[in-house]
Amino acid sequence: MRGRTWQAAGLVLFIASLLGIGVLLWRLRPAYDARMASRIKPVDDFNDGTEANLIGGEPFAHVESGAELNPALLRVRTPSPGGQLALALTYNVLPHSGASWGTGLNELDISAAKTLRFWIMAGRLPLPELSIELTDSFGRSARAPLTHLHGTTRWQRVVMPTRAFHDVNLNRLSRVTLHIENSGEAPSQGTLYVDDIMFVGPAQLFFRSLEDNLFGFPARAVVKPNRLLSLPDTEMLRAIAGDTWGFFRDAVDSRHHLPMNYIQTKPTRLIGDYASTTDISMYLLSIVSAHDLDLLDYPTAVARVRGTLERLSALPTWKHLFYNYYSTTNLQVTNQYISSVDNAWLAAALIVIRQAFPELAALSNSLLDPMDFEIFYDPQNGQIRLGYEADKERFAPYHYGLLATEARIISLVAIGKGDLKDDHWFRIYRTLPKEWTWQRQEPKGDYRRYHGHDVFQGYYVYNMGETDVPIVPSWGGSLFEFLMPTLVIDEKGLAPNGLGLNDQRAVDIHIHYALKERGLPAWGMSPCATPKERHGGYSEFGVAALGSKGYKDEATVTPHVTFLSLLFAPEASAENVRQMLRRFDVYGPYGLYDSVDVQSGDVAYRYLALDQGMSLVALNNYLNNGAIQRRFAADRVMKRIEPLLKAEDFFSAVSSSVLQRVDEPAPSAP
Numbered sequence: 001m002r003g004r005t006w007q008a009a010g011l012v013l014f015i016a017s018l019l020g021i022g023v024l025l026w027r028l029r030p031a032y033d034a035r036m037a038s039r040i041k042p043v044d045d046f047n048d049g050t051e052a053n054l055i056g057g058e059p060f061a062h063v064e065s066g067a068e069l070n071p072a073l074l075r076v077r078t079p080s081p082g083g084q085l086a087l088a089l090t091y092n093v094l095p096h097s098g099a100s101w102g103t104g105l106n107e108l109d110i111s112a113a114k115t116l117r118f119w120i121m122a123g124r125l126p127l128p129e130l131s132i133e134l135t136d137s138f139g140r141s142a143r144a145p146l147t148h149l150h151g152t153t154r155w156q157r158v159v160m161p162t163r164a165f166h167d168v169n170l171n172r173l174s175r176v177t178l179h180i181e182n183s184g185e186a187p188s189q190g191t192l193y194v195d196d197i198m199f200v201g202p203a204q205l206f207f208r209s210l211e212d213n214l215f216g217f218p219a220r221a222v223v224k225p226n227r228l229l230s231l232p233d234t235e236m237l238r239a240i241a242g243d244t245w246g247f248f249r250d251a252v253d254s255r256h257h258l259p260m261n262y263i264q265t266k267p268t269r270l271i272g273d274y275a276s277t278t279d280i281s282m283y284l285l286s287i288v289s290a291h292d293l294d295l296l297d298y299p300t301a302v303a304r305v306r307g308t309l310e311r312l313s314a315l316p317t318w319k320h321l322f323y324n325y326y327s328t329t330n331l332q333v334t335n336q337y338i339s340s341v342d343n344a345w346l347a348a349a350l351i352v353i354r355q356a357f358p359e360l361a362a363l364s365n366s367l368l369d370p371m372d373f374e375i376f377y378d379p380q381n382g383q384i385r386l387g388y389e390a391d392k393e394r395f396a397p398y399h400y401g402l403l404a405t406e407a408r409i410i411s412l413v414a415i416g417k418g419d420l421k422d423d424h425w426f427r428i429y430r431t432l433p434k435e436w437t438w439q440r441q442e443p444k445g446d447y448r449r450y451h452g453h454d455v456f457q458g459y460y461v462y463n464m465g466e467t468d469v470p471i472v473p474s475w476g477g478s479l480f481e482f483l484m485p486t487l488v489i490d491e492k493g494l495a496p497n498g499l500g501l502n503d504q505r506a507v508d509i510h511i512h513y514a515l516k517e518r519g520l521p522a523w524g525m526s527p528c529a530t531p532k533e534r535h536g537g538y539s540e541f542g543v544a545a546l547g548s549k550g551y552k553d554e555a556t557v558t559p560h561v562t563f564l565s566l567l568f569a570p571e572a573s574a575e576n577v578r579q580m581l582r583r584f585d586v587y588g589p590y591g592l593y594d595s596v597d598v599q600s601g602d603v604a605y606r607y608l609a610l611d612q613g614m615s616l617v618a619l620n621n622y623l624n625n626g627a628i629q630r631r632f633a634a635d636r637v638m639k640r641i642e643p644l645l646k647a648e649d650f651f652s653a654v655s656s657s658v659l660q661r662v663d664e665p666a667p668s669a670p
Contacts, residue, residue, distance in 0.1 A: 038204050041110055043176065043197040044103060046073055046085045053197075057104025057175070068092040069099035069180070078195050079119045079155040086121075086195040093128065093182040093189075102177030103197070107137050107330030109273075111170040112208035113199035116160045120146075122153050123191035129181040130192075132158070134165040137172040137330075143179070155195075162199075171213065171255075172330065210271040210329065214260070216250035218589040221265040221605055225581040233574040234623070237566075238293070240577070241619040244591035245290045247612045248283055251590075253328040257307035259283040259609045260328060262529070265588060266605045273329045275609065277322045277342035281349035282613020284308060285487070285628060288356045289620035292627045302357050309353070309363045318390055320370035322346060336391035340376040340384055341400065344410035347371055347417070348488050348632070355631040373414035382427030384410055402548065403428045404474045404502060406484035415644070416637030423453055425644050430472050431458030432548050439548045444470070446653040451644075457653050462505075462545055464512050470654045471505045476540055477547030478526040479561040480614070482506040483568075487617045488632040491645065492567060498648035506546060507568040510561075511576075513543045520555055522579045522598050524565070527551075528558035528611065529594040529604035555599040559592035560611040563618040570622070591615065 044053035051059055063069050074088040091099050116132065133143040142165035149156055162170060176197065182188040202208060211217050228236050251260040251271075259279050261272035287304050290296035296304075315326060316333055321343050325335040350368040354361040376385045378399060384407070386396040400407035411428060414420040431443035433456075443458035459470040474481035482503050485491065492500035514523030530537040541558070544550030559580060566573045580586050584596045586603050594611055595604040620627050632638055 038206075039200055039202060041108075041113065041199040041201075041205055041209075043105065043108075043199070044087075045080070045083065045196050046087050047083060049073055049085060053103050055106050055108055057106045059101065059103045060175075061099070061101050063099040064097045066094040067097045067099040069101060071101055074193075076193060079121075079157070080196055083195065086119075086193045088123075089178075089180070089192045089194065091128070091180050091190060091192070092187060093180055094187050095182055095185050098179060098181040100177050100179045101194075102133075102175050104175050105173040107327075107332070108173045109171050109213065109329045110173065110199045110201075110205070110209045111212055112205055113162050113170065113201040115200045116162060116165075116176070116198075117200055118158050118197040119155050119193075119195045120149070120158055121155045121193040123193065124189075125151055125153060127151065128188045128190065128192075129183060131179045131181070132160055133177040133179060134168045134173060135175045135177070136169040137174045138169060140168055142167045155193075170209075204269060207269050207271055210273050213253050213255060213273075213329070214250055214271070215252060215254055217263065217269075217271075218250075218265050221588055222585050223587050223589055225587045228587070229578060229581055233571075236577070237574065237619055238623055240591050241289075241293055241616060241623065242295055243589065244612055244616045244619065245286065245293070245295045247590040247607050247609070248286045248290070248616075251607070251609070252283070256328055256331060257304065257311045258326065258328045261325075262606050262608045264606045274325050274327050274334050276325050277339065278345045279609035279613070280308065280312070281342075281345040282610055282617070284349040284353055286613050286616045288352060288628065288631070289616050291356075292620050292624050302359065305353060305357060305360055306363065309360065309367065312367055313363075318388065319375060320372070321375070321388075323390070324387075337387055337389055337396075339387040340373065341386075341407045341410050343371060344373065344407075344413045347373075347413045348409055351413075351635050351637055352488065352628055352631045355634050368417075371417075373410060373417065373419040376410070377414075377420055377424065382424055384414070384424075401429050402432070402473070402475055403430055404472045404499075404506075405481040409485050409488075412485070412489065412641045412644075413637065416635075416640045418640070422451060422644060426450060426453035426455050429458075430456060430650070431460065434458075440473075440545060440550050444653075448649070448652060450647050455648075457648075457650060459651060459654070460546075462509055464509060465516070469505055469509060470651050471509065471546065472502045472650055473546055473548050474506075474542075475547055475549055476527075476542045476551035477544050478540065478542035478551055479506060479510050479524060480526040480564060481542075481547075483561065483564040484614065486564065486567065486629070487614060487621070488628055489638075489645070490626055490629040490633065494642060494645040495648065497652075498650050499645065502650055504568050507565045509546060510543055510565075511569065511572055513545075514557070518553070518555070520557070520598050521583055522557045522576055522596075524557045524559065524561040524576065525551075525553050526558050526561045528556065528560075529606040529608060531556065531595055531597045531600075531602035531604040555597055556595050557598050558595040558611065559586070560594075560615045560618075563615045563622075566618060566622040567626075 042054050061069050070090045072088045073085045076086050078086050089101050130146040131143050135141040144164040251263050258275045261274050264270040287301050291301040318338050321338050323333045324337045324339045327334050350364045354364040383399040383401050386398050388395050432439050441460045445458035447454050448457045460473045462469045511523050514520045525541040527540040530539045540551040541553055541556045542551035562573050562576045586593050586596045590607050593603050594606045594608050617628055
């Protein structure tokens with residue numbers, strides 16, 4: 001009895017162990033599936049029923065004299081679970097002839113792949129002579145025979161090592177081709193079925209394939225900030241600037257001289273292999289800044305700028321204006337939208353470039369001069385349209401209508417170039433019309449006359465403790481809306497009663513809102529990467545009361561606006577940087593990461609070209625006495641717009657009692 005009891009107990013333990021292992025494997029399966037999925041780059045599984053494959057390539061067929069080939073998508077029992085359709089190739093190939101079918105690879109970069117795989121099935125035997133060919137974008141091809149297929153009408157998996165195509169550049173593949181040949185003396189007829197064409201390699205295959213195009217990628221994600229915290233403010237900021245430049249030193253396509261839109265170091269390493277027009281602008285301005293900060297010698301800076309400008313000269317454009325996004329891998333347009341403000345930021349960078357590097361002025365002008373921003377002007381309301389939708393052949397239905405946003409750069413550049421007249425500047429709203437009752441406040445103010453134009457000098461009132469602060473609102477209340485134009489324009493010096501004063505108040509209110517009203521340990525809310533999404537994301541954050549619409553805040557702070565604030569609140573900005581360094585794991589090889597939730601401590605471990613560029617240029621302006629602003633100020637474009645900036649007094653209509661409350665210290669208690 002005792003022996004049987006022990007046997008029964010042992011059996012129970014064995015079953016329990018099996019169940020435990022099963023549960024463990026079940027729990028681990030999502031991670032395993034994700035890892036396996038990261039090893040695969042599908043080309044086409046044919047299940048969507050469309051001709052274009054999964055990476056946008058189009059199929060093609062070719063027949064030699066007397067041969068026939070008819071491709072079709074048919075519903076068959078496919079080799080993979082969940083599959084529905086497969087490619088059927090019905091062929092009739094005469095002796096000593098051939099036919100081929102292929103699909104475009106859209107200049108795919110898959111250099112880390114180890115094998116090319118697909119399934120194939122014969123409708124009848126014998127099998128014809130088959131081979132597979134890869135062709136790159138430089139016209140080089142390599143063909144490998146399929147000699148190991150069995151004489152069967154069942155599905156067979158073909159696994160071709162990429163080393164079999166050693167003459168082909170896997171960084172830019174243009175097509176894959178299946179050849180059907182007949183070296184016999186009788187016609188060869190039948191149907192071949194093809195399914196699940198894919199490249200397979202190590203984990204994070206796509207990342208590894210893109211990584212070798214860059215100058216570098218961080219080996220680790222988080223860097224302890226102890227050395228920074230031990231430095232005085234100026235030296236700390238200079239050290240951060242050096243690390244921030246590391247992004248543009250490394251995360252640029254070494255062949256095409258375009259910056260990556262972003263990189264992510266954790267939890268999954270990712271590369272955003274596309275660039276917006278503003279990304280390119282920030283890269284150009286960052287090269288100038290890196291030279292100013294002694295991080296880059298002059299010849300290397302000139303070489304980098306020349307490479308990018310020459311690449312821009314070769315990119316497809318619409319009426320000499322650039323599309324919103326280009327693939328940094330194959331240089332194709334990835335978004336058929338032409339953004340007015342993004343083109344304006346590129347124009348601003350080109351203006352700085354021709355001042356910084358005289359030997360590149362002609363090349364810069366060849367891009368800048370044909371950019372005519374009048375095309376975005378709407379004479380009905382005197383404002384700038386958001387952009388043009390090239391795929392729909394129409395302008396976007398909305399306008400940049402508020403002055404205190406980053407979009408004012410397009411108005412200033414367009415007027416400065418001579419594309420628009422001065423009156424456009426005074427047709428932009430300072431606040432939205434009072435009758436637009438959906439806005440967050442009914443604006444106060446009165447009309448003033450500037451340069452022969454009547455302007456409603458509207459403003460909101462923000463209650464900051466016991467003080468009512470008049471401010472001209474932005475759209476969402478984010479800090480970068482107020483401050484981004486100060487990367488190139490010294491609004492503080494040129495418009496001390498207008499935009500410069502408004503910028504200062506926006507900074508002061510942001511600091512007060514976060515630290516005093518919300519009780520947060522750090523400040524600086526603007527659009528940025530979102531901390532809580534594993535594979536990235538982007539959202540808008542701000543102080544809602546400073547916006548006509550108003551963004552949420554969600555306790556999300558982005559460091560780039562702290563650097564934008566240096567010219568307005570240097571001590572508070574430096575201390576804000578220290579707070580983020582002390583409290584959160586927010587520092588990496590390329591400086592501060594894009595955002596942190598200062599309540600949960602979650603960090604978005606992403607570096608965005610836009611925000612890295614704003615950070616570095618702002619640091620350069622602060623550390624080098626407005627170096628970028630001074631170059632822009634020296635250009636003829638700036639000479640035309642200085643009077644507009646100097647003329648305006650935003651708060652002349654504010655009552656004297658409110659002015660006293662804002663500009664004078666509160667009386668001490670008796």
